[in-house]
Amino acid sequence: MKRRSRKDSPNNAIETPIMYELIQDFQNKDILDLGCGDASFGKDLVERGAASYSGIEGSEQMVEAAKRNLSQVNGSVHLHTMESYTYGEEKFDIVTSRFAIHYVADIDALFQNIDLSLKEEGKFVFSVQHPLTTASFTSKKKGDRRENWIVDDYFLEGERKEPWIEQIVVKYHRTVEQYFRALISSGFSVVDLREGTPVRDNFTDEKEYKRRLRIPVVLAFSCIKNKNV
Secondary structure, three states: OOOOOOOOOHHHHHHHHHHHHHHHOOOEEEEEEEEEOOOOOOHHHOOOOOOOOOEOOOOOOOOOOHHHOOOOOOOEEEEEOOOOOOOOOOOOOEEEEEHHHHHHOOOHHHHHHHHEEEEEEEEEEEEOOHHHHOOOOOOOOOOOOOOOOOOOOOOEEEEEEEEEEOOEEEEEOOHHHHHHHHHHOEEEEEEEEEEOOOOOHOOHHHHHHHHHHOOEEEEEEEEEEOOOO
């Protein structure tokens, strides 16, 4: 959390503004957030007018942090992974997920469950790590600050192992096209897509802003559940 809370982190300077822009109107909406972490996002949504918030999180420590954040608002958190959670039918107006779906092996099943859980013409907005940064099997050897990126093995979909805070995490690389086709086949219309173009006003440090202009780190989609035919 200390690492993520840096003002110029990609989460704060790039991904957060995009997510709010893509979600747009969330007033009086019921929201499901997959991989919610400490649910600070959900707390903010409810305080700013969302009707309700349900967070899904697989980490026990994060769930405890989320419970504390949601204790004074109309929000709840459930200890589940995105794969183990039982999705009800047409329960939510908006489903969100932030930098989490690239940890899921089977996005076809996930997207179908999300489609099921949304009300008619409900919205699905999510961000993942940009595929250019997950493509190569060898581009990242250490968990420290990155100054170069190797783009290779782009069309080889599947598991990638990456160092992060002295641990090895498993992510799943897939191309932009693969995300798009999975969404369409699951019943969504893609209405917007962003690659996280940095905005100078969102950065306090000029060097970090210029560094982030070199390669995209965020891929975000805004999708609408199609009407039942």
